[in-house]
Amino acid sequence: EVQLVESGGGLVQPGRSLKLSCAASGFTFSNYYMAWVRQAPKKGLEWVATISTSGSRTYYPDSVKGRFTISRDNAKSSLYLQMNSLKSEDTATYYCARRQSSYSSRGCYFDYWGQGVMVTVSS
Amino acid sequence: NIVLTQSPATLSVTPGESVSLSCRASQSISTSIHWYQQKSNESPRLLIKYASQSISGIPSRFSGSGSGTDFTLSINRVESEDFSIYYCQQSYSSLYTFGSGTKLEIK
Numbered sequence: 001e002v003q004l005v006e007s008g009g010g011l012v013q014p015g016r017s018l019k020l021s022c023a024a025s026g027f028t029f030s031n032y033y034m035a036w037v038r039q040a041p042k043k044g045l046e047w048v049a050t051i052s053t054s055g056s057r058t059y060y061p062d063s064v065k066g067r068f069t070i071s072r073d074n075a076k077s078s079l080y081l082q083m084n085s086l087k088s089e090d091t092a093t094y095y096c097a098r099r100q101s102s103y104s105s106r107g108c109y110f111d112y113w114g115q116g117v118m119v120t121v122s123s
Numbered sequence: 124n125i126v127l128t129q130s131p132a133t134l135s136v137t138p139g140e141s142v143s144l145s146c147r148a149s150q151s152i153s154t155s156i157h158w159y160q161q162k163s164n165e166s167p168r169l170l171i172k173y174a175s176q177s178i179s180g181i182p183s184r185f186s187g188s189g190s191g192t193d194f195t196l197s198i199n200r201v202e203s204e205d206f207s208i209y210y211c212q213q214s215y216s217s218l219y220t221f222g223s224g225t226k227l228e229i230k
Contacts, residue, residue, distance in 0.1 A: 037167075045159075045167065045210055047219040061124075061218055095166060105173040107155035107214025113166040 002026040004096045004114035011120045012086055022079040022096030022114055029077035033099040035110065036070060036081050038092035046092075049081060050099060064090075086121045093118050125149055125213050127156075129222035135230040138203055144196040144225045146211035151191045155215035158187055158196045161224075162207040170209075171196065201227070 008020040020036070036048040049070035050059040058070050069082040079096055094117050097110035126149040136142055146156060154174035159167040169178050171187035174194055184199040198205055206229055211222040 044223045045161075045212070045221040047221070050217075050219075059217055100172075102173065105155070105176075106153055107173075108219075109157040109169060109172050109212065109214060110159075110167070111169050111178075113168070115166055 002098065002112045004098065004112060006094065006096050006114045006117035009094065009117035009119045011122065013123050014087060014121055016086055017082070017084045018086060018119060019083070020081040020094055020096075020117060020119070022081075024077045024079065024096075024098075027098070029072075030074040033101075033108070034070075034072060034079045035097045035099050036079075037095045037097050037110065037113075038090075039095070039116075040089070040092040043092075048094070051079070083119070086119075088121050091119060091121045124218055125152060125216050125220055127211050127213055127220055127222035129209075129211060129225050131225060132223070133226045133228060135228050136201055137230045139200055141197070141199050142201055142227065144198075144209050144227075146189075146194040146196070146222050148192045148194070148213060148215075152213050152215035154190050155213055156187075156189070156194045157212045157214065158185075159210045159212065160205075160207050161210065167210065198227075203229075 003025045005023045012018045035050040051070045067085045071080045096114040098112040099108045100111040101108040128147045130145045158171040161167045175187045186197045208224045208226045210224045
């Protein structure tokens with residue numbers, strides 16, 4: 001059974017840093033691209049970061065580029081999100097998600113999601 | 124960025140009715156659209172991939188259609204467990220974006 005378990009959330013002051021972790025199990029972690037998706041309270045979903053299988057390639061939207069860093073440790077089947085210079089608008093539930101693709105169709109989707117971890121940025 | 128516009132924002136229906144939810148893309152995205160269901164206080168769940176491809180374990184009353192810029196998620200004979208929020212997501216661009224969601228509520 002695929003499981004993704006996030007940890008590391010909490011209350012943090014604006015301008016400070018926080019690192020989220022996601023422990024994966026039930027599949028060969030090193031074979032999959034992974035991602036973080038967030039959801040502000042009562043709002044929709046926003047993709048935050050994607051990382052390749054080896055970790056050599058990373059992708060971010062402009063809203064977090066330069067502040068957030070996604071990384072992974074395949075030996076530990078773990079995914080991370082280092083968040084620096086946090087802003088109030090980063091307040092959200094952060095989901096770890098497995099990215100899946102198809103040889104016959106363009107693009108990718110998220111087939112498994114963790115339960116999410118809450119990050120609150122406030123003074 | 125590719126913008127996805129979902130409509131309506133809220134849809135009020137009676138159990139047993141059939142419904143269609145719309146997702147429109149700001150540019151042509153072929154069939155690179157995926158649909159998710161999110162129940163209250165739960166994580167999103169994948170319902171449909173690549174506009175119309177079914178997902179193992181998802182009830183057959185859920186189906187998807189469309190290509191280019193206009194996409195539809197259909198639910199045949201809504202059941203009580205289906206009342207939740209539905210999101211579309213595009214992957215035509217590697218800068219993935221989601222629609223703002225359609226809330227399906229009980230009338």
